[in-house]
Amino acid sequence: MNQSDIQIIDAFLFLYVVLIARSREIKWYQATLISLFGFLLAGTPFGYPVWALFQAIGTFFPG
Numbered sequence: 001m002n003q004s005d006i007q008i009i010d011a012f013l014f015l016y017v018v019l020i021a022r023s024r025e026i027k028w029y030q031a032t033l034i035s036l037f038g039f040l041l042a043g044t045p046f047g048y049p050v051w052a053l054f055q056a057i058g059t060f061f062p063g
């Protein structure tokens with residue numbers, strides 16, 4: 001599986017999450033977190049800014 005295959009699968013999963021959120025089965029913030037973790041785990045180029053965002057949010061928590 002190459003990078004373009006992963007991006008196509010990730011785009012499909014993103015569409016799936018959007019459709020679930022529109023049906024009101026999950027809340028919008030849950031759909032956002034699912035999408036961000038999907039990009040992070042898929043290893044797409046968008047995963048790097050997502051990881052930076054998680055690190056920036058993590059600096060507010062002690063420990």
